[in-house]
Structure formats: C-alpha cells, structure tokens
Amino acid sequence: MSVKIVITGIGIISSIGRNAEETFDSLVNGKSGIKKISILTTIHKDSFVAGEIPLTNDELIEQADTNLTPPFTRTALLGMIAAKQAWKDAGTEKDDDGKTGLISATTVGGMDRSELFYKDFLNKDEPNPYIDTHNAGNSTEMIARDLHISDYLTTISTACSSSLNSIIFGARLIENGVVDRVIAGGTDALSKFTLNGFNSLLILDKNRCRPFDDKRSGLNLGEGAAYLVLEKEEDALKKGKKIYARLEGFANANDAFHQTASSDEGEGPFLAMKKALQRAGLSPADIDYINVHGTGTENNDLTESRAMMRLFGEKIPDFSSTKAFTGHTLGAAGALEAVISILALQNGLMFPNLNFGTPIPETGLTPVRTVVKKEIKYVLTNSFGFGGNDSSAVFSWPDFKEKKSPLKSVPTRLEKPVYIIGTGSVAPQETLDPDHFLDELISVEDKYLQIKKPNYRDYIHPKALRRMSKIVRMGMISAKTAIEDAKTEQPGAIVTGTGMGCQRDTEIFLNTLLDNDEKMVNPSAFIQSTHNAISAQIALMLGNTNHNMAYVHRTFSFESALMDGMVLINKNEADNILVGGIDEITEESWLLKTRLDYFKKNPVNNLKLLDDKQPGALAGESASFFVLASENSETAYAQLVGVDTLFRPSSKVEIWKRIESFLKTHNLKTSDIDLVLLGYNGDPEFDPIYDETARKLFENKKIAYYKHLCGEHDTSSAFAVWIGAMILKSSEIPEIILKEGNTGAPVKNILIYNHFRNINHSLILLSKA
Amino acid sequence: MEELIKQLEKQIIEQLNLEDLEPEDIDPDEPLFGDGLGLDSIDALELIVLLEKQYGIKIENPKEGQKIFYSIRTMAEYITKHKK
Numbered sequence: 124m125s126v127k128i129v130i131t132g133i134g135i136i137s138s139i140g141r142n143a144e145e146t147f148d149s150l151v152n153g154k155s156g157i158k159k160i161s162i163l164t165t166i167h168k169d170s171f172v173a174g175e176i177p178l179t180n181d182e183l184i185e186q187a188d189t190n191l192t193p194p195f196t197r198t199a200l201l202g203m204i205a206a207k208q209a210w211k212d213a214g215t216e217k218d219d220d221g222k223t224g225l226i227s228a229t230t231v232g233g234m235d236r237s238e239l240f241y242k243d244f245l246n247k248d249e250p251n252p253y254i255d256t257h258n259a260g261n262s263t264e265m266i267a268r269d270l271h272i273s274d275y276l277t278t279i280s281t282a283c284s285s286s287l288n289s290i291i292f293g294a295r296l297i298e299n300g301v302v303d304r305v306i307a308g309g310t311d312a313l314s315k316f317t318l319n320g321f322n323s324l325l326i327l328d329k330n331r332c333r334p335f336d337d338k339r340s341g342l343n344l345g346e347g348a349a350y351l352v353l354e355k356e357e358d359a360l361k362k363g364k365k366i367y368a369r370l371e372g373f374a375n376a377n378d379a380f381h382q383t384a385s386s387d388e389g390e391g392p393f394l395a396m397k398k399a400l401q402r403a404g405l406s407p408a409d410i411d412y413i414n415v416h417g418t419g420t421e422n423n424d425l426t427e428s429r430a431m432m433r434l435f436g437e438k439i440p441d442f443s444s445t446k447a448f449t450g451h452t453l454g455a456a457g458a459l460e461a462v463i464s465i466l467a468l469q470n471g472l473m474f475p476n477l478n479f480g481t482p483i484p485e486t487g488l489t490p491v492r493t494v495v496k497k498e499i500k501y502v503l504t505n506s507f508g509f510g511g512n513d514s515s516a517v518f519s520w521p522d523f524k525e526k527k528s529p530l531k532s533v534p535t536r537l538e539k540p541v542y543i544i545g546t547g548s549v550a551p552q553e554t555l556d557p558d559h560f561l562d563e564l565i566s567v568e569d570k571y572l573q574i575k576k577p578n579y580r581d582y583i584h585p586k587a588l589r590r591m592s593k594i595v596r597m598g599m600i601s602a603k604t605a606i607e608d609a610k611t612e613q614p615g616a617i618v619t620g621t622g623m624g625c626q627r628d629t630e631i632f633l634n635t636l637l638d639n640d641e642k643m644v645n646p647s648a649f650i651q652s653t654h655n656a657i658s659a660q661i662a663l664m665l666g667n668t669n670h671n672m673a674y675v676h677r678t679f680s681f682e683s684a685l686m687d688g689m690v691l692i693n694k695n696e697a698d699n700i701l702v703g704g705i706d707e708i709t710e711e712s713w714l715l716k717t718r719l720d721y722f723k724k725n726p727v728n729n730l731k732l733l734d735d736k737q738p739g740a741l742a743g744e745s746a747s748f749f750v751l752a753s754e755n756s757e758t759a760y761a762q763l764v765g766v767d768t769l770f771r772p773s774s775k776v777e778i779w780k781r782i783e784s785f786l787k788t789h790n791l792k793t794s795d796i797d798l799v800l801l802g803y804n805g806d807p808e809f810d811p812i813y814d815e816t817a818r819k820l821f822e823n824k825k826i827a828y829y830k831h832l833c834g835e836h837d838t839s840s841a842f843a844v845w846i847g848a849m850i851l852k853s854s855e856i857p858e859i860i861l862k863e864g865n866t867g868a869p870v871k872n873i874l875i876y877n878h879f880r881n882i883n884h885s886l887i888l889l890s891k892a
Numbered sequence: 893m894e895e896l897i898k899q900l901e902k903q904i905i906e907q908l909n910l911e912d913l914e915p916e917d918i919d920p921d922e923p924l925f926g927d928g929l930g931l932d933s934i935d936a937l938e939l940i941v942l943l944e945k946q947y948g949i950k951i952e953n954p955k956e957g958q959k960i961f962y963s964i965r966t967m968a969e970y971i972t973k974h975k976k
Contacts, residue, residue: 324937325954384933586930589909643945646937 126298127356130367130518132213134205134308135462137347137449138174141186142208147466150474151494155448157331157343164239165315166641171327174345174450175313176201189269194252196233197346199262201455202310205348206266209306213352214364215270221303221358224275225267226293227350228285228309230454230653232259232675235312241633244715254715258623259654260676262310264770264882273770275302277683278676280454280624280654282508283416284375285309286349287457287516288672291373292687293353299537299690303358308350308458317453318344319636320649324383332419332451333478334444335428335490342418345450349458351465368465368518371501372403377617377662377671378511382650384422389430391513392416394668396434396503399515409501410440410517412473414464416505417444417490418451423507428486440503443491447477457506461516464504468520471498509650510659512671536765536788537693542892543760544699545609545750547601548845549574550833551729551743555604560849561832561857568728571708572743572834590647591660592627594707597746598657599664602703606665609750615697616670617658618687620680620704622837624654624673626712657705670697678883680704681838685766685887688751695753703748704841708834713742721880722835723805730859732805732831740804740879743834747841749848759892760848761873765789769884775812778884779819782876785886793820797870798850800843802877803828803862804835809880816876817863825856825864832859840877840885847873847889896968904964907942908935920964928963936961943967949974 133143138156140146149156160168162175178186183200184193188207206225210216215223233256237244240253255261263278275296279288286309293307311317321327321344328341359366376398378391385392400407416427424444431439445463452459467473476490500519507513548554551572552565565575574597579588582600591599598619606614628651635644650656655673662671670691674683681704688700716722720738727735735741751763767785772778786792799821801813817826833842850856850873856866871891878884901915904924908931922928925936936957943949943960949971951957960970 323941325940325952381932382934585912589911590934643941645941647934650934 128294128297128353128370129356129359130351130370130465131354131359131364132209132215132352133367133462133465134208134212135349135459136176136201136205137452137459138176138345139448143462143466150445150448150463151472153475153477155331155477157447157450163313163315165318167318167322171318171329172331173313173343174452176346191265191269194256196256196262197235197312198229198233198310199265201312201346201348202227202262202266203269205308205310206270206306206350209350209352210270215304215352218304222274223272224293224296224302224305225263225272226277226279226289226305226307227263227266228279228289228454229259229262229311230280230282230285231311231314231316233257233261234314234316238315238633242637245711248718250719254719258677263676267770275768276676276770277674277679279672280675281512281673282510282653282655283451283453283456284506284508284512284514285454285457287461287506287514288375290351290458290461290516291375291514294370294373295690297353297355299693301690304352304354306350306352308348309455310348311346311452311454313344313346315636315641316633319641319644320632323644323646323649326420328419331478332447334417334419334446334476335424335483335488336479337481337483339419339421339424341420342446343450345452347449347452347455347459349455349462351458351461368468369521371405371517371519372399373516374398374402375514375670375672377668378513379662379666379668380511382659383509385426385507387426388433389426391511391668392427392430392505392507393433395513395515396430396505399503399517403517405501405517407435408438410503411497411499412467412502413440413442414460414502414504415442415444416507417446417476419446425483425485427505428483428488432486439488441473441491441497443474443476445474457514460504460506464502464518468499468502468518471496473497509653510655511662512655512659537689539693539753541689541692541751541753541763542755543749543763543848544752544756544758545605545611546760546845546848547604547608548745548747548842549577549597549601550745550842551575552832560853560855561859564730564859566728566730568726570723570726571713572729572741573708574744592625592651594625594627594705595651595657595660597707598703598705599660601746601748602661602701605748605750606701609699611699611750613665613667614669614699614701614750616688616691616700617661617667618672618684618700618702619658620674620684620838621654621657622675622677622680622706623712624675625652625656626707626709628652630709630711678837678877678879678885679768681841682766682768682885682887685763692751692753698753700751701748702751703746704838705746706744706836706838708742708744708836716742727805729831733803735805736807738808740806740835741830742836743830744836745833745839745842747845749844755892761851761889762892764888764890767886771882772884775815779816782820782886789888791872796821796824796872796874798825798827798873800827800829800847800873800875802830802839804830812878812881826862827860828862829860840875840887843875843877844887844889847875851889851891893968893972896971897964900964900967903942903946907938918964923963924961947971947975
C-alpha cells in the first residue's frame with residue numbers, strides 16, 4: 124500500500140460485552156454469550172440458542188445516548204452504540220480537518236421492526252414510520268446523523284462478509300484521497316427472518332456451535348455491531364493519536380461456485396487470503412494468528428480448512444473461531460472479528476475456539492483451545508458470505524520507532540480517466556434493441572412503471588431461470604448485454620448497487636414466515652433475499668472469482684458502486700469492471716410507500732408525469748449495467764468523469780455550491796455543461812428543487828429528465844447514465860427527455876443530478892469519450 | 893403407489909418451479925439429483941419442506957435426504973412408510 128492506514132478507534136457491542144473492555148474480559152475468561160433466547164419473540168426460542176444481547180430496545184436507547192428521536196430499529200441502535208464508541212475512542216469529534224466517511228454494513232437492515240409490523244404495513248392505511256426504516260441504508264443514516272457525518276456515506280450488503288467489505292472499501296477511499304478518515308463496520312440485530320432462514324437451510328446447531336469439530340452441526344446466530352476508525356498513519360502520528368494497528372492488506376474474491384455453499388477446495392476463501400497477503404507484501408509464514416470465519420457448519424469449516432492448507436501448506440498458523448463466543452453476527456461479523464483480531468494483537472493473546480473436541484478427519488486441524496500468550500505481529504481475519512463472497516484482511520502491530528519513508532501527498536480527485544465501453548439496460552422502455560434509442564415510446568397509464576419484459580430464455584438457461592425472481596433476471600440480462608457490448612470476457616470486478624435488493628423474495632419469505640407462524644418456510648426465497656444475490660449470480664454465470672460487491676444505500680447505491688469501480692481502476696487493481704444499478708417494484712413495496720406518500724396512489728400517464736398533482740413520485744424499476752475501463756477506444760460511449768454524493772444538505776444554496784465545487788474539481792464550470800439530466804419524478808413537493816437548480820445554475824441549457832421513462836427507484840440514476848452514455852455516443856438527443864432546449868447543437872458534457880425527497884443527493888458527470 | 897407418484901411429480905414441479913416440465917416427463921426411477929433431473933442442494937431443502945407441508949413428515953438431518961430423495965419412487969416409498 125502506498126498510503127499506510129492505521130486503526131485509531133474501536134467500538135463493539137455483542138452478546139459478550141457492551142464495549143471493548145467487556146468483550147476482552149469475556150474472551151479471556153471463556154465466557155460465551157450464546158444462551159437461551161430471551162428478547163426476540165419467536166416460536167423457536169426454546170429450540171435454538173443464540174448470541175443475543177441481553178438488553179431491551181429501551182435499554183439500548185439509553186445506552187446509545189443520542190439526541191435523535193425514534194423510530195429506531197434494533198439494528199440502528201446497535202450500530203449507533205458501537206460507532207459512537209469508535210468515534211470517541213479515536214477522538215474523531217475533535218478532527219476539524221479533511222473529510223470523514225461512514226461505511227456501514229448490514230444484511231437485513233430494519234427487518235427486526237419490519238417483521239413485527241409487516242402485516243400492519245400491508246393492511247392499515249396509515250403512515251407507519253417503520254416502513255421507511257426497513258431499507259439497508261437506514262441504520263447507516265442514523266449513525267451519520269448521530270455523529271454528524273455527511274462527507275461520504277454508503278452501505279454494503281454482501282451477506283456474512285459485509286462489514287469486512289466496509290473496512291476494505293473505507294481503506295480504498297482513503298488510499299484514493301476521496302476521504303481522509305472513515306468509520307467502517309457493520310450492524311445486524313437478531314431477527315425471526317434470519318433465524319427462520321438459517322433454520323430452513325438446516326444449518327443451525329440447537330446447542331452451542333462447535334467450530335472445526337468433527338461433530339459440528341451448524342451455527343448459532345448472534346447480533347451485534349462493531350466499527351473501526353481508519354485513517355492515514357501520517358495523520359495519526361502527526362496528531363499524536365493512539366494507534367491500535369495498521370491495516371496491511373485486504374482482498375475480496377468470489378467463489379463462483381454455489382449460492383450458499385463453498386466449493387470443495389475453498390477456491391474463494393483461498394484467493395481472498397492469498398490476495399490479502401499479496402497486497403500486504405507478506406508471505407504465508409509471516410502470519411502469526413488467524414481469526415477464522417469458522418461458523419460451525421459442515422461446509423464452511425471443512426472448506427476453510429482446505430483453503431488454509433492450500434495456502435499455508437504444512438505450517439498452518441495458530442487459528443481460532445470466536446463464533447462460539449458471539450454467535451454468527453452476519454453483517455456485523457467481519458468488523459466484530461476485526462476488533463477481536465486487534466484485541467489479540469494489542470494484548471499478545473490468542474482467544475480460544477470453544478467447544479472443540481475432535482479434529483475433522485479429512486484435515487486433522489486443531490484450533491487454539493485456550494487463551495494462549497503469543498507475540499503477534501501479523502493477524503489475518505476471514506469473513507465469508509453467501510453468494511461466494513469471501514474477504515480477508517491482515518492487521519499488524521508495527522514498530523513505530525522505525526524510520527518511515529516520507530509519504531507522497533494524495534490527490535483530491537481520482538487521476539486516472541475512466542471510460543464506459545459497454546452498456547446494457549432493462550427498463551420500462553425498449554432499451555435492448557441497439558438500433559433504437561428511445562424513438563418508439565411506451566406510454567402507459569398505471570400506478571407504477573414495470574420493465575418491458577424481455578424474452579428471458581434468449582438470455583438465461585431455463586434451468587437457471589426457474590429460481591430467479593424478476594430483479595435477478597433484469598440484472599443478469601443487462602449485465603450480459605453490457606459485457607457482450609464491451610467485448611469483455613471476464614470483468615476484473617463485479618460491483619452492483621441496489622437500494623432495496625430482492626424485494627419480491629424478501630416479501631415471499633416474510634409473508635410465509637408470518638402466515639405460517641414460522642413453520643415450513645422456503646429456503647430458496649431466503650437465499651435469494653440477500654442483497655448481493657445479483658452480483659453473486661453474475662459471478663456464477665461467468666465463473667468470475669474477482670472482487671464482488673453490493674452497495675445498498677438508497678439513492679447512493681449505484682453511485683457507491685461507480686465509486687468502487689473508479690477507485691479500483693485508479694489504483695490499477697482491476698480493469699474492465701462491470702458496474703450496475705438494479706431495483707424492482709413490487710405490488711407490496713409500492714403499496715407500503717404510498718402509505719408515506721412517497722409514491723403516487725392512482726394511475727398516472729407516464730408521458731404526462733410532470734402535470735400530475737398527486738403527492739409522491741411515480742414508482743418504477745430498471746437495471747442498467749456498464750463496463751468501465753481505463754483505456755479509451757473508438758467504440759467507447761463516454762468518459763465517466765466523476766461522481767459525488769451529498770447527504771441532507773442544509774439548504775438549496777449548499778446543493779448549488781456543491782454542484783459548482785464538484786464541477787470545479789473536474790476543471791469545469793456550470794457554463795461548460797451542455798445538458799443537465801435531472802431526476803424529476805412527479806412529486807410536487809420535491810420537484811421544485813430541480814426547477815430552482817436549473818434556473819439558478821443552468822439558464823439556457825438543455826434541461827432533460829428521465830423518470831417518466833423508468834419511474835422512481837433508488838438506482839434510477841443508472842438508467843440516467845445509460846441515457847447519457849447513449850447521447851454522447853450517438854450524438855442524438857431523444858426528444859422525449861427534453862424539458863427545455865432543443866435537440867440541436869452537439870453535447871460534450873452531461874451532468875446528472877438526482878435526489879430523493881431532499882435527503883440523498885447525487886451528481887454524476889459524463890463527457891464525450 | 894402409482895397415484896402417489898403422479899401426485900408427487902405434480903407437487904415437485906410446482907414447489908421447484910420446473911416450468912418446463914410436465915409430470916409425464918419425469919421418470920419415477922430416474923435420479924432427481926446429478927445426471928437425472930439435475931436438482932441441487934437447495935432443491936433438496938425445498939423437498940424437505942414439501943414433505944412436511946404435504947405429508948407431515950419431518951426430516952431433521954439433511955443427510956437422511958440423500959436416500960429418500962434419490963428418485964420419485966424412493967420418495968413415494970418413504971412417504972407410504974412414514975405418513976402420519
């Protein structure tokens with residue numbers, strides 16, 4: 124790593140402690156948090172044990188010590204508690220220089236409340252505030268508001284590796300100069316949804332889990348949250364901050380084998396560990412201790428063992444799984460175990476792998492079984508998730524007395540140009556026919572817009588198709604189209620953004636669960652409900668083992684995916700990156716959002732959207748994918764110049780200043796913009812922000828809009844990028860998108876500006892390639 | 893037994909969303925997994941749910957499933973033996 128990154132703050136809450144001190148105390152005294160379920164209401168409370176935090180939500184609110192007001196989900200409360208600890212620990216509140224980012228992770232977001240109120244959401248026509256806390260970005264935004272972070276925030280959801288991926292993305296943002304420090308981690312509360320989901324997969328142990336034991340019979344679920352403060356070593360030393368550890372290396376790889384199981388030889392886990400060591404410039408022999416993923420399932424522990432044997436050969440480092448202490452905390456596990464790894468490093472101790480008796484005969488590996496003292500210089504931590512999403516990171520305790528080589532200053536914008544060399548879109552208009560660019564319009568009068576259904580079998584094998592819900596199909600087809608268009612065989616990374624993820628699968632699973640009183644629920648819908656299901660399915664289709672990520676932060680989701688792609692290219696970590704944004708509309712999700720007046724209740728003619736006076740936006744859906752490359756070519760569509768996000772601006776002036784400074788970063792002025800693509804969605808309350816912005820900054824420019832063609836959804840900006848890329852390549856402007864100005868005069872620079880309800884604002888800048 | 897086999901074929905097509913298949917396309921003696929119908933481990937879990945939902949038979953250990961779900965016929969035999 125050119126920029127050295129260190130950890131200056133830690134925060135943690137789980138069933139074994141409300142902070143780092145209590146956690147450490149439990150770890151050294153062998154005190155497991157896995158007990159009878161007492162807080163969660165479930166018919167399974169006497170059948171399964173879990174790592175539940177023995178505090179009610181009211182007690183957690185007290186613990187959170189916040190000025191924010193309800194509604195609070197349990198997931199958000201846990202996140203707020205742990206994040207604030209890390210924040211205070213690092214003295215971040217006193218940092219008045221540079222930019223601070225918040226990268227959080229969760230698997231099921233606000234499900235702990237949604238599952239209590241879901242039938243009310245559906246049946247009672249009232250604005251239940253928990254409808255809007257369901258999305259995965261909610262807990263992140265609560266933390267951001269509590270800590271007053273607004274420079275950069277996003278949410279990752281890649282199943283059980285989620286929060287290690289937040290640490291990885293946070294580190295990349297610092298390396299690329301996008302922010303100066305980040306608070307990164309994850310949070311997940313125990314829920315009936317996950318308990319029943321894992322039960323339907325038959326991988327829950329009824330007793331305390333036994334990682335790496337021959338008789339292991341599954342995992343225990345847990346809940347918790349953990350966060351790290353990451354910053355540049357240079358800054359931390361200059362400010363005299365206490366340093367816990369240095370982040371030496373990290374990697375994400377995809378197993379590309381199966382939706383839930385690891386391949387026999389643990390290819391993804393092997394690649395993640397190997398690449399993390401490579402990035403750290405270390406050899407396997409350097410690792411002193413591994414905090415393994417070790418869930419206690421038959422498949423994980425065997426394949427993780429094999430992956431370790433492949434990488435480390437005869438000399439497998441000391442290792443242990445701490446999941447028999449905390450249970451599997453899903454989206455929080457990666458950060459939780461990163462904190463535990465740092466505690467090991469700091470204290471020169473390895474923590475026991477509880478409940479181990481007999482080694483697995485095929486591998487014969489024995490983990491660390493008691494508290495063992497050891498000077499640890501390098502610790503490796505693993506987190507693996509559904510969809511073959513595998514991550515590893517290496518932390519070290521460096522000798523800060525050694526003479527350091529001077530660091531180069533970091534640019535404030537990404538230096539390397541990025542080009543869009545392939546596109547694919549599935550939307551409520553004809554977008555798959557390369558000979559047409561929005562010239563034959565589909566006009567409908569409906570309560571929401573749905574995609575023009577492609578013939579799925581032309582793209583996807585019927586066998587694979589049968590288990591895919593609409594959103595996965597949309598994603599696969601647009602991804603495939605973009606890859607073929609770019610003539611790329613194997614993308615260097617696959618990155619998706621989705622605000623709400625696989626809503627239909629989530630609804631099916633949740634409804635079955637509630638209707639059948641937690642009995643006989645279907646595993647398929649649970650598996651598909653994970654937010655990274657689409658990026659995982661694309662990896663499976665292509666056999667692609669590279670970096671695979673899913674960003675899930677409301678209308679920042681696609682923008683975050685673009686940022687990930689751009690920073691990977693900027694540091695030459697990958698090329699030909701597949702990036703996409705996907706969201707689907709379902710009858711239930713539409714109905715719920717009409718309760719809050721987010722979506723319009725009555726049918727609207729999409730081509731007359733801006734005349735409609737009903738409150739809310741016209742809902743819709745789309746999937747658009749792009750191949751990003753570092754090299755320009757004759758067939759390139761556009762240059763992706765930059766992307767920026769703004770959270771809860773205090774005024775319109777702040778938005779306008781941000782637009783100007785964003786353009787200035789890229790050496791442009793508002794007068795250089797030829798066409799502005801605005802996110803008008805027909806909401807009479809919020810559309811005036813676009814009107815005023817156009818008047819204030821873009822007088823006499825071409826003003827265009829696009830949501831009458833795709834409807835409002837979190838990743839509609841991906842469809843806007845598709846339109847922008849098509850305009851720049853074809854030099855044609857479809858008449859239907861123009862609000863002001865004409866189709867004449869060439870277009871060189873396009874600015875896309877989108878916001879949803881004045882909360883999450885985003886800017887994307889495209890130029891002629 | 894033959895009636896049960898026909899019923900199972902229908903139920904499996906529905907539960908596993910095998911849109912392309914008609915009950916008569918499935919040979920009751922053909923393996924459901926691997927080379928035969930090509931089902932996978934997630935389908936096996938769905939079949940466990942099917943057994944419980946339709947026939948009140950509970951399978952706790954997924955390993956047991958391998959023998960029971962070898963073919964439609966082995967499933968039918970198991971159901972006949974264990975049906976409550």
